[in-house]
Amino acid sequence: MKLIEGISLNFGELITLIEEDKRDxxxxxxxxxxxxxxxxxxLFIIGTMNSTDKSIALIDIALRRRFTFVKMKPNxxxxxxxxxxxLLKALNQKITEKLGEDYQIGHSYFMKIENDADFSFVIxxxxKPLLKSILWGYGWAKRCTFIIGTIRMLGAIFGDICGSVLNFIP
Incomplete structure (x- = not known):
């Protein structure tokens, strides 16, 4: 609750001002x-938001009341x-099955990859850090098994590059 109190203290007036019916x-x-x-x-405000980050859930609720949200699915x-x-297709299929589509990984992580070195770096x-943050508060040990299965399947297809993702388990 401290985080939200700080935000309302520091940004309360600004958040109020940007509401459509409060402008002018x-x-x-x-x-x-x-x-x-x-x-x-x-003034039109266009922004992006990582909806899988539950550490900002209360901020998310405050913002959703004030703005129109257009959901963009991974493409x-x-x-x-x-x-x-x-990799994106396989991970998102498993993530959707186990956690729901709101937890899917976005395509932007993979758009600039041109070679296996880039691919390895992104993974x-x-x-790996993204998967860790998604799974951390949602029964880490239980949820890891479906990711591990997907990574192992992809490791058979792609070799050691995907196999290295297994190291994200604490």
């Missing part, structure tokens, strides 16, 4: 310049590297 209506005095400030109604057609495309420094 409410003004605040800026602390340093002492000038009046308002958000114009013709493997945007990935050129064949191994990356297969080690992006996918």
């Amino acid at each position: 209506v409410i003004e605040v005095v800026l602390p340093y310049s002492k000038k009046l400030f308002t958000i114009p109604s013709n 493997d057609e945007l990935i050129n590297h064949p191994k990356s495309k297969e 080690k420094y992006k996918i």
